[in-house]
Amino acid sequence: MRKQTVSLCVTYTLALLVALAGSMKATGLRHGFNSNSSRIFNIISFGAVGNGIEDDSQALVSAWRAACAVPRATLLVPSDFQFLVSPVTLQGPCNSKLVLQIEGTILAALTTRNSLKSNIFQWLNFKWLNSFTIQGSGIVNGQWSQFRNLSLIHQNSTIPPAALRPTVVRFYSSYNILVRDIQIVDSPQCHLKFDSCRWIRVKNVTIFSPEVTPNTDGIHLQNTRDVEIRKSNIGCGDDCISIQTGCSNIHIKNINCNPGHGISIGGLGRGDSLACVSNVLVDSVNVQNALSGVRIKTWQGGIGTVKNITFTNIKVSNVKTPIMIDQFYCDQSSCHNKTDAVSISDITYQGITGTYSYEPIRFACSDSVPCTGLNLINVHLIPVNWWQYKREAFCWKSYGAAWGPVEPLSAGCLERSNNRLIKILTKPHNYTC
Numbered sequence: 428m429r430k431q432t433v434s435l436c437v438t439y440t441l442a443l444l445v446a447l448a449g450s451m452k453a454t455g456l457r458h459g460f461n462s463n464s465s466r467i468f469n470i471i472s473f474g475a476v477g478n479g480i481e482d483d484s485q486a487l488v489s490a491w492r493a494a495c496a497v498p499r500a501t502l503l504v505p506s507d508f509q510f511l512v513s514p515v516t517l518q519g520p521c522n523s524k525l526v527l528q529i530e531g532t533i534l535a536a537l538t539t540r541n542s543l544k545s546n547i548f549q550w551l552n553f554k555w556l557n558s559f560t561i562q563g564s565g566i567v568n569g570q571w572s573q574f575r576n577l578s579l580i581h582q583n584s585t586i587p588p589a590a591l592r593p594t595v596v597r598f599y600s601s602y603n604i605l606v607r608d609i610q611i612v613d614s615p616q617c618h619l620k621f622d623s624c625r626w627i628r629v630k631n632v633t634i635f636s637p638e639v640t641p642n643t644d645g646i647h648l649q650n651t652r653d654v655e656i657r658k659s660n661i662g663c664g665d666d667c668i669s670i671q672t673g674c675s676n677i678h679i680k681n682i683n684c685n686p687g688h689g690i691s692i693g694g695l696g697r698g699d700s701l702a703c704v705s706n707v708l709v710d711s712v713n714v715q716n717a718l719s720g721v722r723i724k725t726w727q728g729g730i731g732t733v734k735n736i737t738f739t740n741i742k743v744s745n746v747k748t749p750i751m752i753d754q755f756y757c758d759q760s761s762c763h764n765k766t767d768a769v770s771i772s773d774i775t776y777q778g779i780t781g782t783y784s785y786e787p788i789r790f791a792c793s794d795s796v797p798c799t800g801l802n803l804i805n806v807h808l809i810p811v812n813w814w815q816y817k818r819e820a821f822c823w824k825s826y827g828a829a830w831g832p833v834e835p836l837s838a839g840c841l842e843r844s845n846n847r848l849i850k851i852l853t854k855p856h857n858y859t860c
């Protein structure tokens with residue numbers, strides 16, 4: 428504590444001196460206190476070693492506290508170093524426009540070598556921030572193999588296995604966040620998660636984990652609105668981008684997903700819960716070597732709505748099922764059917780082309796709450812191998828229409844929308860999304 432106060436004091440004194448010097452030679456208003464160097468907080472100056480062996484968590488937290496207090500500050504993680512960091516929470520509120528500039532590598536460390544005192548659900552946990560940026564050409568490495576070893580050690584303990592595999596970078600209750608250019612690799616869980624956030628931009632990031640790593644979503648959104656994710660490369664063992672309940676106004680553009688499970692909305696409505704997702708635009712996405720291309724999955728028994736979702740210009744290659752709606756989602760061998768279901772409406776698939784390895788299109792909608800307003804426009808899907816058996820599209824309780832050239836022709840299995848019929852089929856709910 429004392430050390431921090433001292434270094435903070437030194438920093439301020441320095442800032443003051445620099446400001447004074449600056450203002451003496453200032454010729455215009457732009458000089459003076461605006462000198463940049465006083466706003467750069469290098470983690471090395473706060474005692475970080477950066478050899479990848481010693482734990483630099485305390486230095487990171489100290490540098491964060493100092494930078495957080497100053498407007499337009501930059502917390503610098505310099506290149507050519509590896510900073511080993513234990514799970515930390517870096518929280519606001521901070522002064523405006525804080526930047527975390529990652530040029531070196533941040534490596535995940537276990538809290539203690541042999542024992543785990545509490546659950547770790549996230550590793551770099553950012554919360555209560557406003558107008559904050561993470562940028563730089565550096566790497567955030569989740570070291571998943573280390574956590575896999577940890578779960579082996581703890582296999583007989585009461586700690587739930589998920590608690591041993593943290594999300595690498597998580598934002599909670601934060602606004603005006605930009606994450607750009609960095610790489611996030613080898614996560615034990617989700618790589619980049621936004622929970623209860625608003626006004627989020629992700630740009631030019633690279634996310635990579637081996638295909639075999641379970642539950643390693645690339646980017647995971649929950650209860651988050653007004654999001655733009657662009658120009659990024661994502662490869663992992665689970666969903667490339669996963670959109671959960673409470674998300675709206677989500678724009679995803681120019682993304683490569685390879686390998687993984689593609690772009691997913693859901694699973695929604697688990698445990699009879701309420702789910703609301705609306706206004707999602709997924710544009711210009713390449714999905715390769717994946718379980719699905721674009722899919723929506725909901726559990727039986729949930730309530731709520733998924734509506735106004737557009738998937739456009741999606742190129743798939745060697746994808747098991749490129750287009751999928753599954754209202755019978757279940758992670759066990761079988762789940763009971765229920766009368767409630769999250770309703771799915773106004774879903775447009777436009778310009779979906781490429782190759783599938785199992786089936787082209789699967790719409791499995793609820794008996795009591797059918798899918799409505801499904802539009803297939805210019806869809807062209809063929810088997811990945813020419814000698815392979817061409818499958819038909821599968822439709823169950825799915826209302827909508829196919830437009831323009833559509834291959835397979837069986838995509839015409841959609842039933843014609845008939846509003847009167849659907850009103851009878853769909854029972855009213857007394858909830859609001």
Ligand SMILES: *[C@@H]1O[C@H](CO)[C@@H](O)[C@H](O)[C@H]1NC(C)=O
Pocket residue numbers: 462463
């Ligand atoms: C301060 O930062 C701005 C923007 O990054 C840059 O254009 C300017 O040259 C910097 N000034 C100094 C003195 O380094």
Ligand SMILES: *[C@@H]1O[C@H](CO)[C@@H](O)[C@H](O)[C@H]1NC(C)=O
Pocket residue numbers: 572573576
């Ligand atoms: C995890 O365990 C394997 C096998 O016991 C070992 O080879 C590997 O080095 C361990 N990884 C870490 C990061 O401790």
Ligand SMILES: *[C@@H]1O[C@H](CO)[C@@H](O)[C@H](O)[C@H]1NC(C)=O
Pocket residue numbers: 579580581582583
């Ligand atoms: C966990 O329990 C099983 C069965 O009791 C035992 O064989 C195994 O060695 C235990 N694992 C650890 C890491 O203690």
Ligand SMILES: *[C@@H]1O[C@H](CO)[C@@H](O)[C@H](O)[C@H]1NC(C)=O
Pocket residue numbers: 563564565608609610631
């Ligand atoms: C994207 O990020 C990389 C670093 O990871 C950087 O070298 C490159 O300039 C960035 N591209 C753009 C367009 O900003």
Ligand SMILES: *[C@@H]1O[C@H](CO)[C@@H](O)[C@H](O)[C@H]1NC(C)=O
Pocket residue numbers: 676677705706707708735
């Ligand atoms: C549907 O979603 C798109 C994309 O987010 C949005 O621009 C549009 O306004 C929405 N339409 C309606 C009727 O809400």
Ligand SMILES: *[C@@H]1O[C@H](CO)[C@@H](O)[C@H](O)[C@H]1NC(C)=O
Pocket residue numbers: 755761762763764794
């Ligand atoms: C649930 O309903 C679907 C569609 O009617 C049916 O195919 C499936 O067999 C049912 N599942 C169970 C477990 O009853």
